[in-house]
Amino acid sequence: MSLKAENLSRAYGSGLLGRGKCIFRDVSFELEPGKTFGLMGPSGEGKSTLGRIISGLESPTNGKIFFNGNPLSRMKKTEYATFRRKVQMMFQDPTDAFNPRKRIEHSIFEVLNLLEISRTEHIRCTKEMLKTTGLPEEVLFRYPSQLSGGQLQRLALGRILLLDPEYIVLDEPTSALDVSVQAQVLNLLKKVQAEQGISYLLISHDEAVIRFMSDSCGELENGQMDLIEV
Numbered sequence: 419m420s421l422k423a424e425n426l427s428r429a430y431g432s433g434l435l436g437r438g439k440c441i442f443r444d445v446s447f448e449l450e451p452g453k454t455f456g457l458m459g460p461s462g463e464g465k466s467t468l469g470r471i472i473s474g475l476e477s478p479t480n481g482k483i484f485f486n487g488n489p490l491s492r493m494k495k496t497e498y499a500t501f502r503r504k505v506q507m508m509f510q511d512p513t514d515a516f517n518p519r520k521r522i523e524h525s526i527f528e529v530l531n532l533l534e535i536s537r538t539e540h541i542r543c544t545k546e547m548l549k550t551t552g553l554p555e556e557v558l559f560r561y562p563s564q565l566s567g568g569q570l571q572r573l574a575l576g577r578i579l580l581l582d583p584e585y586i587v588l589d590e591p592t593s594a595l596d597v598s599v600q601a602q603v604l605n606l607l608k609k610v611q612a613e614q615g616i617s618y619l620l621i622s623h624d625e626a627v628i629r630f631m632s633d634s635c636g637e638l639e640n641g642q643m644d645l646i647e648v
């Protein structure tokens with residue numbers, strides 16, 4: 419199991435009028451099993467863009483992503499589908515992750531339906547997910563607006579875990595939360611990592627969060643990434 423970025427560059431706006439603006443170039447790093455790579459840097463330097471690229475949601479202008487040694491650009495359809503399931507992304511604002519018009523159970527079952535498992539397994543997976551995230555069963559019957567930001571972010575993580583990921587890109591996972599619940603969500607992420615061996619790419623502008631969570635760390639600035647001590 420490995421996920422590696424090699425010499426990634428990303429430019430926006432290239433076309434008839436020119437080569438566009440290069441956001442970053444020659445960025446390389448590797449996510450190690452069960453470890454966290456922290457990515458920090460000033461606003462607008464391309465941290466989220468890099469997160470989307472390594473998750474396969476966006477293509478680099480140059481460079482390659484290797485999943486278990488295979489370059490993404492040359493993957494067959496089935497290999498790519500496995501990659502997309504094994505590498506998940508969690509975003510800053512958990513309210514965006516759920517349909518505001520549907521009860522939470524609907525959003526959970528939507529994911530379970532992808533797994534082609536029995537109804538009994540649906541129930542077992544849902545109970546296990548609630549146990550892991552420390553949430554009561556009643557949250558399933560609420561609408562997103564009836565839950566706190568912390569509860570929703572726990573559910574967003576729980577829903578991702580149903581897919582049994584090997585890597586999660588965490589894009590500012592606690593920035594939208596009250597300070598009092600930020601630590602709870604970070605501790606939950608650590609617990610899940612210790613139990614399930616998942617690797618994280620943690621994007622944050624908050625150096626304290628990066629230092630608390632990361633095993634290794636890079637700073638994206640002026641279009642380049644430098645490795646820094648944690």
Ligand SMILES: Nc1ncnc2c1ncn2[C@@H]1O[C@H](COP(=O)(O)OP(=O)(O)OP(=O)(O)O)[C@@H](O)[C@H]1O
Nearest residue numbers: 430431441459460461462463464465466467468623
């Ligand atoms: N689809 C796009 N088209 C054009 N420019 C884009 C696009 N997406 C991002 N950008 C630009 O790329 C740069 C990097 O954006 P990105 O959101 O990745 O930075 P960031 O470091 O995550 O910032 P923040 O910390 O504020 O979230 C910004 O200048 C942004 O305007």
